[in-house]
Amino acid sequence: MRRVHYKDIVKAIRDTIIYSTTHLSEDMHKALQEALEKEESIVAKAVLEQLLENAEIAASEEKPLCQDTGLAIFFVKVGSDVQIEGGTLKEAIYEGTRRGYEEGYLRASTCDCFTRANLKDEVGYNLPPIIYFDLVEGDKIEIEFAAKGGGSENGSRATVLAPAQGKEGILNFVKQVVSDAGPNVCPPIVVGVGVGGSFDYAAVMSKHALFRDVGTPNPDPELDAFEKEIQEELNKLGIGAMGMGGTQTVLAVHIETYQPGRMCHIASLPVAVNIQCHSSRHAHITI
Amino acid sequence: MAEYKLQTPLSDEDVSKLKAGDIVYLSGTLYTARDAAHKRLVDLILNGEPLPFDLQGAVIYYVGPTPPKPGEVIGSAGPTTSYRMDSYAPILIEHGLKGMIGKGKRNQDVKEACKKHKAVYFGAVGGAGALLAKRIKDAKVIAYPELGPEAVREIVVEDFPVVVVNDIYGNDLYEEGRKLWAKQ
Ligand code: SF4
Numbered sequence: 001m002r003r004v005h006y007k008d009i010v011k012a013i014r015d016t017i018i019y020s021t022t023h024l025s026e027d028m029h030k031a032l033q034e035a036l037e038k039e040e041s042i043v044a045k046a047v048l049e050q051l052l053e054n055a056e057i058a059a060s061e062e063k064p065l066c067q068d069t070g071l072a073i074f075f076v077k078v079g080s081d082v083q084i085e086g087g088t089l090k091e092a093i094y095e096g097t098r099r100g101y102e103e104g105y106l107r108a109s110t111c112d113c114f115t116r117a118n119l120k121d122e123v124g125y126n127l128p129p130i131i132y133f134d135l136v137e138g139d140k141i142e143i144e145f146a147a148k149g150g151g152s153e154n155g156s157r158a159t160v161l162a163p164a165q166g167k168e169g170i171l172n173f174v175k176q177v178v179s180d181a182g183p184n185v186c187p188p189i190v191v192g193v194g195v196g197g198s199f200d201y202a203a204v205m206s207k208h209a210l211f212r213d214v215g216t217p218n219p220d221p222e223l224d225a226f227e228k229e230i231q232e233e234l235n236k237l238g239i240g241a242m243g244m245g246g247t248q249t250v251l252a253v254h255i256e257t258y259q260p261g262r263m264c265h266i267a268s269l270p271v272a273v274n275i276q277c278h279s280s281r282h283a284h285i286t287i
Numbered sequence: 288m289a290e291y292k293l294q295t296p297l298s299d300e301d302v303s304k305l306k307a308g309d310i311v312y313l314s315g316t317l318y319t320a321r322d323a324a325h326k327r328l329v330d331l332i333l334n335g336e337p338l339p340f341d342l343q344g345a346v347i348y349y350v351g352p353t354p355p356k357p358g359e360v361i362g363s364a365g366p367t368t369s370y371r372m373d374s375y376a377p378i379l380i381e382h383g384l385k386g387m388i389g390k391g392k393r394n395q396d397v398k399e400a401c402k403k404h405k406a407v408y409f410g411a412v413g414g415a416g417a418l419l420a421k422r423i424k425d426a427k428v429i430a431y432p433e434l435g436p437e438a439v440r441e442i443v444v445e446d447f448p449v450v451v452v453n454d455i456y457g458n459d460l461y462e463e464g465r466k467l468w469a470k471q
Binding site: 040047064066116243245246277 | 288308310322323350351353355356359363364368370390391392410412413414415416417418420421435436448460461463464466467468469471
């Protein structure tokens with residue numbers, strides 16, 4: 001049994017939050033640079049240049065890339081041979097989130113969904129986070145963190161298609177979602193697609209799909225080809241950077257399915273689309 | 288596609304020369320407000336009470352910045368999505384508002400109000416919060432401090448980069464840009 005102290009988890013989470021909200025991830029940086037090279041529209045090129053300059057300023061001044069520092073989202077895999085001392089893992093994630101957002105001068109963006117009152121003083125600074133736990137073998141804790149902004153969440157959708165609609169139905173649904181979202185979700189974007197599982201789990205998978213590095217292939221060759229096909233179709237929409245018109249709207253499409261077996265119920269085909277804006281703030285830590 | 292440098296407050300003459308797609312560098316005072324502040328501003332107008340700032344020729348920036356670090360004028364300060372202000376914007380435009388800065392589509396009512404009362408909607412680059420903050424030289428909360436990031440601030444900007452999305456002639460950059468580049 002490996003022992004991990006509560007305080008070490010808190011610190012790791014705090015540091016990750018501050019670093020990832022001020023430093024654009026390498027994969028996104030590269031994807032934006034490639035988009036700038038490929039883009040033909042002058043207006044869209046100017047937007048992409050501003051985004052790259054923004055990333056430089058943010059890193060050098062340690063200032064948030066975007067003022068919407070999001071909801072704190074965690075996907076956590078806990079090894080069965082890890083024992084946490086001094087508190088629970090959940091408490092550590094809460095405390096790490098509070099400290100990261102407060103000490104990093106990040107925005108407290110959580111509110112009561114009815115009164116709209118900010119939860120900063122009642123529940124805590126940008127608390128509560130959203131956490132998905134999974135139990136795995138081993139003596140490590142793996143934590144994936146995302147600061148997920150409201151703009152791109154607002155453009156995300158889920159549905160349950162009829163099985164007969166198949167791949168064409170999936171493509172059409174994704175296209176409709178991206179087309180409707182247009183400029184509102186801060187393109188260029190990464191499109192996470194969850195297919196299968198259940199209605200709710202398709203949405204979880206669509207969010208988790210966004211953690212895959214942009215530019216890395218889907219391990220399932222059939223889905224890899226489908227991702228590229230969808231991306232090509234989406235880029236025909238002409239939305240462009242910040243919706244001002246252009247050829248580079250979608251940097252990547254990432255599909256995730258329920259494993260093993262790409263499972264879903266024989267009667268249904270759940271599909272969810274989670275949009276990630278260019279201000280992709282993702283991190284992966286192993287403790 | 289032209290480029291202009293403009294000083295706020297904006298006049299009818301200023302906004303009349305702007306066309307969707309033009310790049311504008313704004314200098315002068317802007318006011319920040321999001322949903323919650325808009326609701327209060329509109330309530331004041333409907334009750335015939337004075338507003339916390341002069342709406343004549345004013346430009347409102349839809350932003351909820353991050354808290355400034357010690358020594359900073361403002362935190363990260365990029366635009367938020369504008370449609371949430373659509374139900375409030377026409378009445379402000381009717382009462383003298385000349386410009387709005389945000390990101391994302393506006394509804395038909397806002398576009399009509401822009402045409403009728405000569406106002407423009409500018410897009411700033413969403414997610415460029417660190418870059419845009421550098422163009423903000425001064426900031427102070429002038430109303431509703433209890434709203435935190437959503438409080439109304441008076442900010443002074445220098446060459447703040449925006450693009451005209453909706454002009455007073457009914458043009459819409461999002462629709463036109465997309466049509467130009469769509470391959471269907
Ligand atoms: S959609 Fe993303 S880049 Fe745009 S404002 Fe929201 S968090 Fe920032």
